Amino acid sequence: PKRLRTERFNPSKDTIVDGTHLLRGEITTIDFTTRDFTADGKNHRSFDVALDLTSRDNQLTPEQLQQVADNVQNTIDQAINGKHTLPGGRQLHMQLSVQSTPWSDDLMTTWQDKPGSRPPVEITTDDTTHQHRWNPDDNPAVLVHEVMHYLGAKEGYHADHHLFNTQNRPGVMGHDA
Numbered sequence: 135p136k137r138l139r140t141e142r143f144n145p146s147k148d149t150i151v152d153g154t155h156l157l158r159g160e161i162t163t164i165d166f167t168t169r170d171f172t173a174d175g176k177n178h179r180s181f182d183v184a185l186d187l188t189s190r191d192n193q194l195t196p197e198q199l200q201q202v203a204d205n206v207q208n209t210i211d212q213a214i215n216g217k218h219t220l221p222g223g224r225q226l227h228m229q230l231s232v233q234s235t236p237w238s239d240d241l242m243t244t245w246q247d248k249p250g251s252r253p254p255v256e257i258t259t260d261d262t263t264h265q266h267r268w269n270p271d272d273n274p275a276v277l278v279h280e281v282m283h284y285l286g287a288k289e290g291y292h293a294d295h296h297l298f299n300t301q302n303r304p305g306v307m308g309h310d311a
Contacts, residue, residue: 135169135182142286146295163253163265164286170224179224183284186235186245186254194257196234202257202270203232206281209274230281242266253284 145159167182187199207230218226235241235254245251256267263269263276265283289300 135167137167138286139165142288144288144298148295162283162286162288165253165284166286177224178227179220180227180229181285182229182231183281184231184233184252185284186252187232187257188235188237188241188254189257190237192237199234199257200232202268202277203230205270205274206230206277209278210281213275213278228281228285255280 142162142164143157143159144162145157149157149159151158165183167184169180169182171178171180185203187203189199210228210230215227216225220226233252241254242256245254254266257270258267259269259271261267261269263272263280265280268277268280270277293300
């Protein structure tokens with residue numbers, strides 16, 4: 135297996151935070167392991183995304199967090215696995231693996247400082263979904279969209295506030311999610 139962990143920064147058009155030298159924009163965490171395998175006589179390339187699921191003040195049980203992950207994996211299995219062929223002929227396979235992590239106030243900001251850590255995702259119904267915060271009431275395709283960011287997929291829709299923009303595209307990274 136080969137692992138990639140990096141970030142992509144997409145600056146906003148209004149780039150400087152007033153009164154600072156800080157850049158305004160969005161950071162995408164890219165973190166996955168890839169491996170090749172053969173099953174049923176077909177060659178596959180698997181992209182494994184490992185995340186820590188948590189809920190603020192441990193409002194959700196580990197079983198409830200696992201159910202969110204199971205729903206996302208089921209959607210990945212239905213919409214992606216075995217349905218796409220990569221250049222070179224390998225079948226695309228995605229696997230989401232999660233662990234439940236107890237909530238701590240600094241979890242979302244200090245995980246990168248800990249070697250071997252997994253990106254955390256807060257599961258909550260109190261907010262909108264983005265890469266590190268998922269609302270399980272959203273369409274499961276929206277959560278698959280967020281998992282795809284961990285593979286490096288960029289937004290597939292136009293956002294006026296981005297300096298470097300994307301044109302609207304169909305599919306899970308666009309407005310179809």
